[in-house]
Amino acid sequence: AKGYMEKRGPRAWYLARRRELLDIFVLGYAERLRPKLVIGRFRSPEPDLASTLKILRGMASQQDLHWTLSGGWAADALVHHYLGEELCLFVSGWTDQVSKALRWLPSATGPIILLRQFAPRIAFPVDRSADQVAHPLLVYAELLYHGGERERETAKLVLQRYLAGSVQDDAPR
Numbered sequence: 001a002k003g004y005m006e007k008r009g010p011r012a013w014y015l016a017r018r019r020e021l022l023d024i025f026v027l028g029y030a031e032r033l034r035p036k037l038v039i040g041r042f043r044s045p046e047p048d049l050a051s052t053l054k055i056l057r058g059m060a061s062q063q064d065l066h067w068t069l070s071g072g073w074a075a076d077a078l079v080h081h082y083l084g085e086e087l088c089l090f091v092s093g094w095t096d097q098v099s100k101a102l103r104w105l106p107s108a109t110g111p112i113i114l115l116r117q118f119a120p121r122i123a124f125p126v127d128r129s130a131d132q133v134a135h136p137l138l139v140y141a142e143l144l145y146h147g148g149e150r151e152r153e154t155a156k157l158v159l160q161r162y163l164a165g166s167v168q169d170d171a172p173r
Contacts (some may be wrong), residue, residue, distance in 0.1 A: 017155040029141040039114035090117040136162035
C-alpha cells in the first residue's frame with residue numbers, strides 16, 4: 001500500500017525505494033527498537049576496553065553468556081576504521097551473577113553498553129574476527145544512533161562495503 005513493493009510481471013514483485021527503507025529502519029532502530037533493548041551502561045575495573053573484552057571472552061562460556069559486538073568495535077572488525085570510546089554489545093543470558101563475575105558496575109556514563117539480543121541470529125560472519133559481529137545493518141544503525149562525526153564517517157564505510165548493493169534501487173522495467 002505504501003509502494004515499497006512493485007510488480008514486475010504477472011507473478012514477479014521487487015522491493016522498491018530501498019534507500020528510503022534503510023532510512024526508515026535506522027530511524028525505527030533509534031526511536032523504537034533500541035530503547036526497548038537497553039539493559040544498561042557499565043564500567044569495568046579493567047584499564048581499557050580491549051582488556052575488558054578479553055576478560056569477557058574468557059568468562060562468557062563459563063557464565064552461559066552469548067554476546068555480539070555492535071557499534072564501533074564491530075565496525076572496526078568490518079572495515080578496520082574506528083573502535084570508538086564505547087563497547088556496545090548485544091547479549092543474551094545477562095544476569096546479576098554475570099555482572100558480579102565480571103566486576104562490572106552500573107554507570108550512567110559507563111563505556112560499556114549492553115543491549116538485549118532481540119533475535120537468535122543477529123551475527124554476521126567476518127573471517128578475520130574471532131568475535132561475533134552484529135549484522136552490518138545493525139552496526140550501521142548503531143553508529144548513526146551515536147551520531148558523532150567519526151561514527152557517521154564509519155557508518156558510511158559500512159554502508160559502502162556491506163549494504164550499498166542491498167539498498168540500491170533497481171531501475172523499473
